[in-house]
Amino acid sequence: MTCLTIHGVTNDCLFCRIVAGEIPADVVRETDSTLAFRDIRPKAPVHVLVIPKAHYQDVDDLTAADPGLAGDVLAAAAAVAQAEGLPTAGYRMIFNTGGYGGQEVFHVHAHVLGGAPLGPMVSPA
Ligand code: 5GP
Ligand code: ZN
Numbered sequence: 001m002t003c004l005t006i007h008g009v010t011n012d013c014l015f016c017r018i019v020a021g022e023i024p025a026d027v028v029r030e031t032d033s034t035l036a037f038r039d040i041r042p043k044a045p046v047h048v049l050v051i052p053k054a055h056y057q058d059v060d061d062l063t064a065a066d067p068g069l070a071g072d073v074l075a076a077a078a079a080v081a082q083a084e085g086l087p088t089a090g091y092r093m094i095f096n097t098g099g100y101g102g103q104e105v106f107h108v109h110a111h112v113l114g115g116a117p118l119g120p121m122v123s124p125a
Contacts, residue, residue, distance in 0.1 A: 011055060015107035019053045029083065033069055034076040036112075045115030046084045048093070050077040057106045059095040077110040086114035092121075 017023045018037065025037035028048055039047040051070050056062035063070045074093075081091050091114030096103040 007036050013055055013107045014105055015049075015051050015109065016055050017110045019051070020071065029080050031072065031076060031078060033072045036076055036080045039111070043111075044113040044118060046086060046113065048077075048084070048112045050080060050081050050108060050110040050112060058097045058103060058108050058110045060097065073108070073110055077112050081114065084112070086112070089114065091115075105114050 003086075014023065018025045019035055025035075027035060027037045029036040029050075033054070034052055036048050036050040039049050050073055052062060052066075052073050054069065056065060059070070059122060060070040064074070077093055081087055081093070089111065094113065095101075095108065096111070
């Protein structure tokens with residue numbers, strides 16, 4: 001499916017453009033409903049973003065609108081972690097959400113981070 005239009009409105013979302021192939025990405029996994037690609041500014045040795053191909057702005061919107069698709073994103077993120085060899089040592093999955101959550105790209109995405117000790121969950125404000 002294309003996600004360049006939402007309810008008939010043109011969408012210039014960065015991650016929708018990656019889904020559409022308009023912006024290149026280092027894709028590590030793709031399913032019918034999800035795409036996983038390496039973060040352009042990795043914060044850990046492994047840093048992969050996992051998104052639904054359909055546009056939802058954050059995890060709240062996605063879960064309310066389509067809990068099955070939210071499950072697809074979680075399953076894809078777990079599969080990426082497995083493929084990257086992360087579960088044995090441990091890893092982190094993060095959904096930054098909204099302003100206080102530090103979200104910068106408003107197309108819901110899971111960060112899958114690992115490959116080294118990740119430090120405290122939240123740095124002091
Ligand atoms: P957020 O802060 O919204 O949770 O995370 C957005 C993430 O998207 C950041 O980690 C940032 O490095 C990543 N990012 C921003 N632009 C691009 C891009 O064009 N390509 C890729 N692969 N990642 C991007
Ligand atoms: Zn989008």
